Amino acid sequence: MAMSKQRGFPRGEGPWPWLTAGSVAISLLMLGALLLLLAVRGLGHFWPAPVTLVELQDGSRFAGMAVKEAPLPGGGGEERLYHTANRDLEGSPWTWVEVATIEAERHPDDLVVLERQRWGAFHGRLMALRGGDDGVEGQRKVGREDALVEGEAAWQSLVARLAELEALRNELARLRDDTILPLASRLADGENATLAAELARAEARLRELQMTMESGEVLLESVDGTRLWQPIEGIVRAQRPNAMSVPDKLAAWGQGVWRFLAEGPRAANSAGGVWPAIFGTVLMVLLMSVLVAPFGVLAAIYLNEVAHQGRMTRLVRIAVRNLAGVPSIVYGVFGLGVFVYGIGGSLDEWFFADTLPSPTFGTGGLLWASLTLALLTLPVVIVATEEGLARIPDHQREGALALGATRLEMLTRVVLPMATPAMLTGMILAVARAAGEVAPLMLVGVAKLAPQVPVDGNFPFLHLERKFMHLGYHIYDTAFHGSDVQAALPLAYATALLLVLVILGLNLTAIFLRHHLRSRHGRLPRH
Amino acid sequence: MSDLMPPAMAPSGTILAFKREASCLEIEGLCLAYGDKTALRDVTLRVPRHRVTAFIGPSGCGKSTLLRALNRLHDLNEDVVRQGRIRLEGSDIHGPEMDVAQLRRRVGMVFQAPNPFPMSIYDNVAFGLRLQGGLRKRQLDDAVEEALTAAALWEEVKDRLRASAWTLSGGQQQRLVIARTLAVGPEVLLLDEPASALDPISTLKIEELIRNLKASLTLVLVTHNMQQAARVSDYTAFLQQGELVEYGPTDSLFTNPRLARTENYITGRMA
Numbered sequence: 001m002a003m004s005k006q007r008g009f010p011r012g013e014g015p016w017p018w019l020t021a022g023s024v025a026i027s028l029l030m031l032g033a034l035l036l037l038l039a040v041r042g043l044g045h046f047w048p049a050p051v052t053l054v055e056l057q058d059g060s061r062f063a064g065m066a067v068k069e070a071p072l073p074g075g076g077g078e079e080r081l082y083h084t085a086n087r088d089l090e091g092s093p094w095t096w097v098e099v100a101t102i103e104a105e106r107h108p109d110d111l112v113v114l115e116r117q118r119w120g121a122f123h124g125r126l127m128a129l130r131g132g133d134d135g136v137e138g139q140r141k142v143g144r145e146d147a148l149v150e151g152e153a154a155w156q157s158l159v160a161r162l163a164e165l166e167a168l169r170n171e172l173a174r175l176r177d178d179t180i181l182p183l184a185s186r187l188a189d190g191e192n193a194t195l196a197a198e199l200a201r202a203e204a205r206l207r208e209l210q211m212t213m214e215s216g217e218v219l220l221e222s223v224d225g226t227r228l229w230q231p232i233e234g235i236v237r238a239q240r241p242n243a244m245s246v247p248d249k250l251a252a253w254g255q256g257v258w259r260f261l262a263e264g265p266r267a268a269n270s271a272g273g274v275w276p277a278i279f280g281t282v283l284m285v286l287l288m289s290v291l292v293a294p295f296g297v298l299a300a301i302y303l304n305e306v307a308h309q310g311r312m313t314r315l316v317r318i319a320v321r322n323l324a325g326v327p328s329i330v331y332g333v334f335g336l337g338v339f340v341y342g343i344g345g346s347l348d349e350w351f352f353a354d355t356l357p358s359p360t361f362g363t364g365g366l367l368w369a370s371l372t373l374a375l376l377t378l379p380v381v382i383v384a385t386e387e388g389l390a391r392i393p394d395h396q397r398e399g400a401l402a403l404g405a406t407r408l409e410m411l412t413r414v415v416l417p418m419a420t421p422a423m424l425t426g427m428i429l430a431v432a433r434a435a436g437e438v439a440p441l442m443l444v445g446v447a448k449l450a451p452q453v454p455v456d457g458n459f460p461f462l463h464l465e466r467k468f469m470h471l472g473y474h475i476y477d478t479a480f481h482g483s484d485v486q487a488a489l490p491l492a493y494a495t496a497l498l499l500v501l502v503i504l505g506l507n508l509t510a511i512f513l514r515h516h517l518r519s520r521h522g523r524l525p526r527h
Numbered sequence: 528m529s530d531l532m533p534p535a536m537a538p539s540g541t542i543l544a545f546k547r548e549a550s551c552l553e554i555e556g557l558c559l560a561y562g563d564k565t566a567l568r569d570v571t572l573r574v575p576r577h578r579v580t581a582f583i584g585p586s587g588c589g590k591s592t593l594l595r596a597l598n599r600l601h602d603l604n605e606d607v608v609r610q611g612r613i614r615l616e617g618s619d620i621h622g623p624e625m626d627v628a629q630l631r632r633r634v635g636m637v638f639q640a641p642n643p644f645p646m647s648i649y650d651n652v653a654f655g656l657r658l659q660g661g662l663r664k665r666q667l668d669d670a671v672e673e674a675l676t677a678a679a680l681w682e683e684v685k686d687r688l689r690a691s692a693w694t695l696s697g698g699q700q701q702r703l704v705i706a707r708t709l710a711v712g713p714e715v716l717l718l719d720e721p722a723s724a725l726d727p728i729s730t731l732k733i734e735e736l737i738r739n740l741k742a743s744l745t746l747v748l749v750t751h752n753m754q755q756a757a758r759v760s761d762y763t764a765f766l767q768q769g770e771l772v773e774y775g776p777t778d779s780l781f782t783n784p785r786l787a788r789t790e791n792y793i794t795g796r797m798a
């Protein structure tokens with residue numbers, strides 16, 4: 001053969017083993033590099049970076065973290081970007097400086113980094129704290145006569161006060177969700193004096209808690225000497241990164257990651273956590289699976305087991321395979337037109353006429369998004385299931401028939417159990433495709449901000465008409481649509497990593513299921 | 528019944544006995560085609576009760592097709608065109624009062640490749656019984672043991688009834704399939720080259736099993752192995768290109784074939 005003429009490779013083999021091995025290696029490397037990039041950029045964000053106090057030759061000073069360096073536009077030297085925070089004082093939280101003009105860089109221990117609900121982070125010094133000391137009943141309002149705490153003591157009481165605030169916030173949330181909301185909905189059904197009294201008591205407690213939270217503020221000073229008063233309840237987290245030991249930082253990192261996973265977003269998605277998005281993504285994918293599995297499997301059974309294997313069936317099969325290649329945005333448009341406006345609009349007219357013109361089902365929502373994605377992944381499930389069915393040897397079917405089974409019994413007792421691993425493979429592919437899909441969702445129900453997850457304690461518990469958040473859309477929104485993209489970028493990386501992990505988790509569940517089913521009886525023997 | 532006999536058959540001792548046999552299955556003028564490809568041409572023969580009847584013939588001559596016609600396995604294939612009549616104990620298997628599932632329970636079938644279902648050994652044997660329903664756990668246990676014993680497999684698997692059937696050897700799998708078929712209590716057992724995928728020892732076990740089952744069932748065996756046909760069958764039918772060429776007692780067909788075509792086939796194979 002011509003192959004044997006080539007030199008440098010084992011005779012008769014040629015370069016193909018190297019080519020194939022090489023492409024595998026390159027694919028794996030690229031995948032690994034992608035994950036590494038996401039992990040480093042995303043998870044590194046939660047590590048408390050040291051704050052540098054930078055003094056320039058012209059005498060000005062600022063405190064910040066170096067983000068990146070770039071060559072000067074005209075050439076000759078580098079310039080460096082610092083995250084200097086203090087948007088309320090400086091106007092911009094970012095500062096470019098020429099590296100050559102830096103006079104000195106120091107890392108003083110007393111520099112604080114505050115994460116605030118408004119205006120982003122603050123870098124500077126904590127001068128004093130007043131009001132809201134943990135006095136009896138926490139009733140005191142901010143006032144001139146409040147004791148002023150200064151220096152190290154101020155820092156200590158700020159830390160204590162923040163922990164207390166956290167507890168108060170939790171109590172407040174519990175009170176609202178577990179007591180006030182159910183009471184209010186029960187009251188709406190019928191008047192009841194005891195209930196009303198209970199509600200009034202709970203509301204009084206709520207106001208009390210809110211008042212306690214509102215007390216106290218701190219005096220802050222930026223490194224160039226500007227001062228401001230900051231209410232304590234507006235502070236999310238306080239750190240002195242330069243004074244933290246490695247275990248401290250590790251603990252802070254863990255807490256940061258936890259908050260990212262467990263909390264809702266803040267500041268127009270440029271800060272805070274992604275819990276509603278995780279929840280929305282997983283719930284939507286699960287709903288999608290529940291919707292697509294029966295349709296896909298039934299369609300595959302029809303095509304492979306019931307339909308006459310003629311020209312028509314072949315045509316349908318080709319059409320199904322081609323549907324998998326239709327751009328997802330087309331499904332989105334279809335979902336918007338048919339599900340949202342068509343079916344949703346009619347549902348509103350029939351059942352929710354009293355709330356019109358504000359739509360209930362006639363607008364994007366969880367149900368329509370899941371349906372649209374179910375439609376999108378239907379071909380994948382059909383094709384995978386059909387291949388599984390086609391792989392089952394005919395003698396298995398005939399074996400069942402020869403024992404007096406009807407065609408239905410043959411299907412349910414022999415064929416379908418044998419095809420289950422293939423169906424799960426189809427589900428795995430469908431989940432992988434659906435979880436990463438964003439474009440169609442933008443038309444049929446994803447929201448930029450929907451802090452209320454679609455499952456709660458109120459009837460009917462699962463709110464299919466609600467809009468929901470999605471990790472993929474969250475990435476798009478934080479990375480490209482925020483007011484401060486530079487600040488939100490690490491969060492976008494972290495969200496991307498999380499999305500990959502969520503898809504991985506969903507897939508591993510299906511793979512585990514499939515393995516479990518397979519190992520019960522071993523693989524199909526080859527006859 | 529003598530008019531169903533091939534014409535060129537001179538009476539002798541065994542042949543007279545053959546003529547007197549009570550028939551279990553009667554095939555009359557059976558023609559069968561896959562679309563426009565004819566597979567069986569006007570086959571007429573009767574299968575005697577409680578005997579082993581072997582179908583032999585070159586590959587593609589229609590042995591399996593004939594066998595599968597006997598329990599209507601062709602029903603699923605829409606391309607199949609059939610003419611002629613098949614009677615089981617006197618009643619037409621295509622008749623209106625014949626229930627296909629019922630027919631297939633009465634006429635069991637074992638295929639060339641062992642095809643146990645991907646379930647436990649127990650569940651495989653209980654499969655047909657569970658389809659009928661109405662059996663208690665104890666009755667089911669007894670029926671499974673009985674069937675496995677009848678298939679000479681009980682001793683080998685009684686300690687691992689819950690193990691997957693796919694963990695058995697090929698020969699054991701084939702006997703399991705026979706047990707599974709016996710469990711539903713058939714009157715006829717169709718065997719399509721049941722030993723062709725097995726080693727010699729397993730083959731001998733199957734052959735012994737066939738001889739033992741004769742007491743309670745009518746057996747029809749398709750085989751490519753002349754010695755096997757000679758060893759286990761009472762009567763042999765030779766088919767060629769969809770036609771029944773010669774049919775008679777195994778001894779006389781092998782030792783004294785009536786037609787040259789039969790002799791060529793048998794000697795060509797046996798040499």
Ligand SMILES: Nc1ncnc2c1ncn2[C@@H]1O[C@H](COP(=O)(O)OP(=O)(O)OP(=O)(O)O)[C@@H](O)[C@H]1O
Nearest residue numbers: 561564565566584585586587588589590591592593
């Ligand atoms: N499902 C089918 N569709 C079309 N033609 C078929 C089908 N099954 C069998 N045939 C044809 O019918 C003829 C008889 O086939 P059959 O399987 O009965 O032969 P056989 O005698 O069992 O052969 P072998 O000894 O190789 O098993 C063959 O020519 C075969 O090609």
Ligand SMILES: [Mg+2]
Nearest residue numbers: 590591592719
């Ligand atoms: Mg055959």
